[in-house]
Amino acid sequence: MPTFLSTETYHRLLADLSGAFMAAATSSGADLNDKLAEALACAGVLPEACRGDFENVVGMAKAA
Secondary structure (H helix, E strand, O other): OOOOOOHHHHHHHHHHHHHHHHHHHHOOOOOHHHHHHHHHHHOOOOOHHHHHHHHHHHHHHHHO
């Protein structure tokens, strides 16, 4: 099942991913994988391995 994003979020993510590619392609010190991961993280897209880092944060936000 696909994941749907708002049109604005989709276009921002696409621009961020394009920018990450260009930054890695034009810089000798930039790694494409790192730049793409950064763009995805800024969009709130994280790997399952990061879930534990946010479980306590969400719990604390609900308690506040």
